Amino acid sequence: MKHNNVKIMPLGGQAEVGKSMYSIEVNGKIFIIDAGYRFPDLDKLGVDIIIPSFDYLIERKKDIVAIIITHGHNDVMAALPYLLNAIQGVPVYAPNLTADLIEMMIDHYQRHQKKNLHMELIRVNRDESIKIAGIPVEFFPETHSIPGSVGVAIWTPDGYVVYGGEFIIDFGSPEGFRCNIQKMMEIGKKGVLALMVESSGASNPGYTSPNHKLTNKI
Structure with missing residues (x-):
């Protein structure tokens, strides 16, 4: 009996705010989800930003099939230029607004660093179902404080690995912010091996205030 190999x-992004980045490996094929930075603590004088370590990814470069960026905040996408500088040639998948912001960021990086980065940027719809390197990948719309945010579900023979990222549930969200509960349910019915979601504020009682609105609701 063949055993499937899934590594997360x-x-x-673990136990810290910012610098989100995950490697999900399915039978030797690596998906990178998000590539953000965070600002340093006050005691790190002279340090402008802190980015994840790319050593493992550089060693496994030939196995990386995709970089997926879930939304347009710096804590999940602003380390992308540094990552592409280290492992050029890997396609980047992102929803439309996030893709626009990525293009602006890459252009700014190239002009200021005087470097040319090769980037294959593939735009996806927020509720699109595609295959990457033969593996089904589901995108589903989420509500966050920036429009166009998505979650990602990567299929394995043992069930989906679901990356929820940063989101809240708000059925009254305007277009662009609206989540798709129906697609989340469909993914759940097909089977989920692992679910990864942000835990900021998880220890606080009550409900999360919707940050995509002008005034907070208590």
Whole structure:
């Protein structure tokens, strides 16, 4: 009986705010989800930003099939230029607004660092179902404080690995912020091997205030 090999490795974003980055490996094919930075603590004088370590990914470069960016905040996408500088040639998948912000960020990086980065940027719909390197990948819309945010579900023979990222549930969200509960349910019915979600504020009682609105609701 053949055993499936699934590895989930956090490269940043664990027990810290920012620098989100995960490696999900399915039978030798590596998906990178998010590539963000965080600002340093006050005691790190002279340090502008902190990015994840790319050593493991550089060693496994030939096995990386995709970089997926879930939304347009710096804590999940602003280390991308440094990552592409280290492992050029890997396609980047992102929803439309996030893709626009990525293009602006890469252009800014190239002009200021005087480096040319090769980037294959593939735009996806927020509720699109595609295959990457033969593996089904589901995107599903989420509500976050920036429009166009998505979650990602990567299929394995043992069930989906679901990356929820940063989101809240708000059925009254305007277009662009609206989540798709139906697609989340469909993914759940097909079977989930692992679910990864942000835990910021998880220890606080009550409900999360919707940060995509002008005034907070208590």
